[in-house]
Amino acid sequence: MSDANDPQSPQNATGGAGQGPGPDPMKAKRGRNIALALGLVGFAVLVFLVTVVRLGANILDRPL
């Protein structure tokens, strides 16, 4: 989410602004990506389920 977290950036290549060793940048980025992906997939599933609940009855009741 932040350029400052990019392991390719010069700032992080030098270990940051004197903060000492922190978590592995690649590992941190992977963790963020996985969390974001899970959040997006969860949201999409939730929207689908809410749509079924809110509109499902109308679909079943439609004239054939």
Added chain:
Amino acid sequence: MATMTPAIPATAQPARWQDYMQLLKPRVMSLVVFTGATGLICADAPIHPLLGAVAILCIAIGAGASAALNMWYDADIDALMRRTRGRPVPAGRVQGAEALSMGVVLSLLSVMFMGVAVNWLAAGLLAFTIFFYAVVYSMWLKRSTAQNIVIGGLAGALPPVIGWAAAAGETPLNAWLLCAIIFMWTPPHFWALALYTSEDYEKAGVPMMPVVAGPASTRRQIFIYSLLFTPLCLVPAFTGLGGTAYLAVAGLGGAVFLILAWRVLRSAAGDSADPRVDGRLYDVRAGAKDARNLFAFSILYLSLLFATLLIEGLLGAPSFMNLIPGAA
């Protein structure tokens, strides 16, 4: 935005997903989920379980969004206080702009999803709550008046009303009664904490009551608010909301609350600086123990009140008034 120059380091270490979660203040979120769920259950209105869960999720995300906006705006003063300087923005793990973006996006998402999936009354109340916490409290009241947490407490008090509105599509008197209980609980709760952390608030220039009016006045006001708060907690038993168990919990807990508030009134809490261990809310010197005890018990008491209402609602327990012949 800021009234002073913060010592916030540029983002130096890679942010983990847990840092973004921390922006949402998960502990506050859990309390908001709890009180919102209590309002939803106490409404005793038919709502599809999934839509009920979505309503609670939206309340949680909305609370998290306002917390992220608060952390963005308050990063300068957070950096100056022991209790808050480890937060992601002042610690430099997350950039302020990211916290702002996250807060805005999640605010819009939670309000729109609440409106589309549940109803627009609940969505409107959620939007007002986020606005009140992020703008009225964080950006205006917090740095300008000693009544900051009194008025700002409305934001923390609204979730049960939102939950009620989500289930019933209306907000009757009993919903606002739950709101009033949390609203009146806030001053004694926060001022008890502020009595032994006022050094931090003073350093950050936040006009908390002990800093502005002094500890003696704060102790007196805590006791006055406690005298108003504890009888108010009994009222739901007489408006058809709480049952016998609720009345017992509210009565016994209220008595303990008053005793602890009386002890704070008689104590010297806040009279001298407190060399606490960094970041720990419960390690205090002897003079501040009464304030610490009230702070801790206030959390327990509010949790017990809402847990009892929640359980009574889930079990369909009769209200106290229904047990009195001719009173219902």
